[in-house]
Amino acid sequence: xxxxxENFYLQFHEAEVPPSLVQLDVPTLEKRRVGRxxxxxxxxxxxxxxxxxxxxxxxASVQPSFAWSSxxxxxxxxxxxxDAEEGK
Amino acid sequence: xxVVTQAVHAVSGLFARAKxxxxxxxxxLQNERPWMYRLALSITQRSDLAEDAVQETLxxxxxxxxxxxxxxxxxxxxxxxxxxxxxxxxxxxxSNQLPEIEDPKEFGEQxxxxxxxxxxxxxxxxxxxxxxxxxxxxxxxxxxxxxxxGTVASRLxxxxxxFRDAWEGK
Numbered sequence: 001x002x003x004x005x006e007n008f009y010l011q012f013h014e015a016e017v018p019p020s021l022v023q024l025d026v027p028t029l030e031k032r033r034v035g036r037x038x039x040x041x042x043x044x045x046x047x048x049x050x051x052x053x054x055x056x057x058x059x060a061s062v063q064p065s066f067a068w069s070s071x072x073x074x075x076x077x078x079x080x081x082x083d084a085e086e087g088k
Numbered sequence: 089x090x091v092v093t094q095a096v097h098a099v100s101g102l103f104a105r106a107k108x109x110x111x112x113x114x115x116x117l118q119n120e121r122p123w124m125y126r127l128a129l130s131i132t133q134r135s136d137l138a139e140d141a142v143q144e145t146l147x148x149x150x151x152x153x154x155x156x157x158x159x160x161x162x163x164x165x166x167x168x169x170x171x172x173x174x175x176x177x178x179x180x181x182x183s184n185q186l187p188e189i190e191d192p193k194e195f196g197e198q199x200x201x202x203x204x205x206x207x208x209x210x211x212x213x214x215x216x217x218x219x220x221x222x223x224x225x226x227x228x229x230x231x232x233x234x235x236x237x238g239t240v241a242s243r244l245x246x247x248x249x250x251f252r253d254a255w256e257g258k
């Protein structure tokens with residue numbers, strides 16, 4: 001049995017290494033891997049943040065605080081006046 | 089020489105040393121690929137799994153460059169990572185789906201041994217490969233697998249017994 005195992009493992013000493021493995025550029029591969037890990041973690045973090053904070057959102061909290069009127073150069077109509085025009 | 093110039097020299101010296109260390113490790117990893125691949129192949133007996141194990145090992149060794157100071161450490165570390173990775177990929181691609189072999193000796197000897205080995209658990213295959221392919225001592229196998237030498241002896245005996253039982257078709 002010992003001889004059989006020893007003979008069997010002998011064949012691997014001459015095994016040819018695949019060219020794809022020989023040509024592999026480890027530093028580049030590692031950089032790509034790091035980039036992919038960062039992307040996965042970022043997506044996971046954003047998803048976790050949305051899932052944990054979404055139930056607490058209200059219409060007021062998701063309204064943008066940015067003053068669009070300053071960009072457009074005019075006073076925007078308040079939402080209430082639009083409702084009044086429609087007779088609500 | 090001002091304090092600032094001294095600090096700049098010290099920092100640039102550190103960067104240069106780190107760069108040299110990276111070059112040494114990169115060259116080592118380049119030269120050792122055939123050995124790594126053959127060891128992984130002797131455990132997994134599948135070229136795709138062996139390639140996967142080596143690729144993962146190369147990345148892990150590269151990331152650990154800063155922790156290792158000597159090439160001797162690096163080889164032992166790479167072997168440790170490689171064997172563990174090979175066992176993991178073997179477990180993931182469970183080879184229990186192989187057909188039952190009634191009489192392994194009906195095939196050629198090499199193929200028969202291969203088929204019998206494929207019926208053994210990944211840990212047994214790894215310990216047999218470390219002993220028969222790599223020719224490692226109990227102490228070296230113990231360091232590679234992270235288990236005591238006494239456990240290596242008993243696991244090796246168990247692996248041999250399992251192989252013998254499967255070989256004799258018990």
